[in-house]
Amino acid sequence: MSEKKPVFDVVRDIVVDALGVDPEEVTRESRLVADLGAESIDFLDISFRLEEVYDVSLPTRAWTELFSQTTGQLPVPELAKVVAEDYGVAIGAEELAAYSEKPIAAILAEIERRHGIAIDAAHRRRYAELGTHDLLDRLGQVLLGPIDGPAKDAIVEAAMQSGFDESFWRAMSTVFTIGRLVHFVEQRLAAAEERAA
Numbered sequence: 001m002s003e004k005k006p007v008f009d010v011v012r013d014i015v016v017d018a019l020g021v022d023p024e025e026v027t028r029e030s031r032l033v034a035d036l037g038a039e040s041i042d043f044l045d046i047s048f049r050l051e052e053v054y055d056v057s058l059p060t061r062a063w064t065e066l067f068s069q070t071t072g073q074l075p076v077p078e079l080a081k082v083v084a085e086d087y088g089v090a091i092g093a094e095e096l097a098a099y100s101e102k103p104i105a106a107i108l109a110e111i112e113r114r115h116g117i118a119i120d121a122a123h124r125r126r127y128a129e130l131g132t133h134d135l136l137d138r139l140g141q142v143l144l145g146p147i148d149g150p151a152k153d154a155i156v157e158a159a160m161q162s163g164f165d166e167s168f169w170r171a172m173s174t175v176f177t178i179g180r181l182v183h184f185v186e187q188r189l190a191a192a193e194e195r196a197a
Contacts (some may be wrong), residue, residue, distance in 0.1 A: 007182050007185050007186050007189070008028065008178075008182045010053055010054075011050075011178060011181055011182050011185060012026045012178070014046055014049045014050060014053070015032070015036065015046060015178065015181075017049075018038075018042055018045045018046050018049060019036050019037060019038055019042060021036050021037070026178055027178060028177065028178050028179035028182065029177060029178070029179060030177060030178045031173070031174050031176060031177050032173075032176040032177065032178070032181070033170075033173035033174075033176060034170075034173060034174060038176070043058060043060050043176075044060060046058065046181075047060055050185060054185060054188070054189060055192070056184075056185050056188040056189065056192075058181075058184070059142050059143075062142045063139075063142060066135075066138055066139060066142060075130065075131060075134070076096055076099050076100055076107070077096060078130065079104070079107065079127055079130060079131060080095075080096055080099070080111075082126075082127065082130065083108070083111055083119070083123075083127065086123060087115070087117045087119070089111070089115040089117060091111065091115075095114065098110070101163075102163060103159065103160065103161060103162050103163030103165075104124075104127055104128050104131050104159055104160045104163070105124075105160050105161050106163075108124060108127065124160065125156070125160075128156045128157070128159055128160035129156055131159050131160075132155055132156050132159045135155075136152060136155065139172075139175065143175065143180055143183075143184055144183065144184050144187040144188075145180065145183055145184070145187075147175050150174070151174045151175045151177075154171040154174050155168070155171045155172055155174070155175075157171070158170070158171035158172075
């Protein structure tokens, strides 16, 4: 019976069938979008299949809401305040308004130009993390596990270079790995068992 198979095996079978990929391609590290070619509709299909087997569905609605709420919401006032504290510059309201739609790298370049300062690499990284911290935190809560490692680095780098544009969301999709999907299902199953006990 499929319920007795390890969760990874069941998830792999579902993904292979839903995406039409070879079983050897589906490892814990495989990224659903970048490696296996999943699209939005595929997440719904996979979620439906998981619900049939385990009575567990993916939080696709929560992901969508999280992404739509976050798009373009770089915390520019907070970023400017920290830069001002670190480098002793005064960043006014008019200057802040000019930064609202720009990626972090462009904002920092403009601050350097306007105020005659040079922001070092360590501070740049810290500011990029500041710009993505809330998003990564909320995404980790939705996925039942923190976002760290290479996925976090790719997301922070994309926010730094391009802001919340298409390349940023491609970087965001790197968090959707088979291993994270398996972890999510296992966490939901453990919670259901705990409630039943």
